[in-house]
Amino acid sequence: MAFCTGCSLLCDDIEVDFEGAKVKRTLNLCRKGRGHYDSLLVDRLAPAVDGSLVDIDEALSSAAEVLEGREKILLFGWGNSTLAAQKAGIELAKKLGSVIDDPSSYSQGLITEKVLKGELPTCTFDDVRNFADVSIFWGDDPSSSHPRHLSRFSYYPRGEKRQRGYEEDREAIVIDVRKSPTAQIAADGFFKISPGGDADFIEALMAALGGKIPKVEDKKRMLNLGTKLRKAKFGAIFTGLGLAHSLGGDLDAFFSLVGKLNELTRFSVIPTLGDYNTRGFNQTLFDEAGHVNSVSFKDGVDHGPEFGIAKYLDSCDAVMVVGSDPTAVLPAPLAKKLAGMPMVAVGTHRTLTTDGADVTVPIGVAGLEVGGTALRTDGVKVEFDAVVDSDYLPDVEVIERIMEAV
Amino acid sequence: MAGKKELTVVTYRGIFQEVEEALGMYSDGYRDQSALLELDGGDAKAMGLEDEKLILLETASGRVVVTAKVSEDPHPGIAFMPASPWSSQLLSGEVGEGGLMELKRFSATVTPTEGAVTSIEEIVERIRAA
Structure with missing residues (x-):
């Protein structure tokens, strides 16, 4: 059996x-997962400096x-890094302040x-x-973003106390x-609300x-x-980006609702996170610094929105991006910065x-070309091995070698 | 050419876009699944727009040309757009009162147009030209 690191369900x-590296036959992969597997042969990153190809050491x-x-x-x-690389990244942040x-x-x-x-x-x-009889998807569309969410866990399957499944x-x-x-x-x-209407709902x-x-x-x-x-x-309750953004980041009303529901019965929250190991990074940094993001190691541990990318791009003097594409996602003014x-x-x-990078360093695709560990979006730890031969370095080795060199 | 319209645009992720992204962001398939705007049927009619026609989307932050898709379900005054480098060109980067940078929703002027869909290479050039 192989794992899929195409999303944070980490199907096993x-x-x-x-x-x-060409897929000949698969079973159980969703459409998105198949794209992830097929991507082994498409648009792979090469080691380069100022746009010129170099060897990996250079x-x-x-x-x-x-x-x-x-x-x-x-x-x-x-978010697309193994737990080991995330830990090494935090050590690198400490070393660099x-x-x-x-x-x-x-x-x-x-x-x-x-x-x-x-x-x-x-x-x-x-x-x-095994137990859920009500699944709420709030600002969340896992059928598109995490295609096997409903079939493996939240709606269709039969479980210990839910033998009759969705029927x-x-x-x-x-x-x-x-x-x-x-929906x-x-x-x-399906409850259709107006944009920004979550607070009223x-x-x-x-x-x-x-x-x-x-x-x-x-x-x-x-x-x-x-x-x-x-x-x-x-x-x-499975939360998506739509909820957090509709409430503008002030989630107290949602937290109060969850509290109210738990006075009446039992309701649990699992955020549907995008990258395969977002939960892993959040947990690893939380364990180290008490916060899930936006941490400065300049003088001990400091945290605040000023250390989030939206603000820190105004004052930082260099960036290392690992397993992410902020240029495609960030609003144009920030992408330009x-x-x-x-x-x-x-x-x-x-x-x-x-x-747009001065230096690019390629790594292997986790779960396919290199092994590692990660946390599923519900916090369950999974370990995966490589399933195809590859010369690409594991992400943790790349971070450790950069750490040795700085 | 029929007139322009101010619409609230909400971004989303679609599975076919996710697949095309995995297979290359510079591909025609990714552009086709990303550079589009789902319009309410009534809004499209008011603008003289049909399915697959081109539209210019403008905000104070940027402008892109994308393909119009007319929805079967009604959602007057609201349009839906895949989250992508095309939608990112229209976002301001402002942080809301709750401390979260707005990525999901913005107001844009929508105008029927002609020519070609904005290419991803053009978007990259704009970003680098800053």
């Missing part, structure tokens, strides 16, 4: 036959030269940190499969601004849970939802970010 039941020494002597370095990315951050600083970091602090109830996907034992509720593929599966369980649901008449157009439907959630034996920085990019494939 993949059967695959390769001819070299790329590594040049990467160290970019970072040496800088006062305000940002180490960014890490630099800032380390990941995309959770502009996505679901607040929810993940609350989970890791034990202030937001959570559970594993295995608990969901009778499980209900899906989707709260979203768009009738997404997940189409939920059918009558939470207020109405809190009223319904408290037995009050909610101030919404369809009061009866909201009251029925409140009754359904009150009667749930084991509820799970990033493009003007001395930059090292470590990754598996050519991206907009690697194309």
Whole structure:
């Protein structure tokens, strides 16, 4: 069996036959996972300095030269890195006295940190499969982003206490601004809200849970939802980017709702995180520094939004990006700031970010070309081995060699 | 040519876009799955737009030409766009009151246009020209 590191579900039941690095036959891969496997032969990153190809040793020494002597370095990315590389990255940040951050600083970091602090109830996907009778997908469309979420864990499967699966034992509720593929599966369980309407929806649901008449157009439907959630034996809430962004990062109303639900019954929260090991980075940095992102090791440990990439690009003097493509994701004004920085990019494939880097260092694809460990988005640790031969270095070796050279 | 319209744009991720991204961000397939805007049928009609026609999206931060897709479901005043380098060109980078940088939602002026979809190479050039 092979693993898939195409998303943070880290599916562990993949059967695959390769001819070299070309996939000949697979079983259990989703469409996205197949793309991930097929990408072994597409647009691979090469070692380069200022756009000229070099050998890996020169790329590594040049990467160290970019970072040496800088006062305000940002180490960014890490969601597509193994746990060992993430730990090495944090050690590198300490050695350089630099800032380390990941995309959770502009996505679901607040929810993940609350989970890791034990202030937001959570559970594993295995608990969901075995016990959950209500699955809420909030601003979250796993049918597109994590395609086997519903089939392996949250809706379709039969579990220990849910032998009749989605037909009778499980209900899906989707709260979203768009009738997404997940919303189409939920059918009558789809609650369409207006953009930015999550706070009003939470207020109405809190009223319904408290037995009050909610101030919404369809009061009866909201009251029925409140009754359904009150009667749930084991509820799970899967959060997506849509929730955090609709609330503008002020998630207190959502946290209060989860608290209210847990006064009435049991509801757990699992953030649906994007990159395969986002949860791993958040956990590793939390264990080391007490925060999941935006940490400076300049003078001990310091944390705050000023150390998130959105703000720190204003003051940093060099960037190392590992396993991420912020140039493609960040708003144009920030992408332009990033493009003007001395930059090292470590990754598996050519991206907009690697194309703008002074030095590029290729690594192997985790779970396919190199082994390692990672945390699934529900926090369960998985270990995977390489399944194809490759000359690419593991990410941890690249980070350690840069650390030795600076 | 029919008039322009101010719309709220909400970004999302689609599975086919995710697949094409894995197979190369500089590919035609990734562009086709990313450089598009899903429009409400009524809004499209008011602008004289049909499926697969080109539209210019403009904000204070940037402008891109993408392909119009007319939705079957109604969502007047709201348009949906895959999150990608094309949508990123239209984002301001401002941080909201809650401390989170806005990536999911913005207002844009939508105008029917002609010519070609903005290429990813052009986007890269704009970023580097700063």
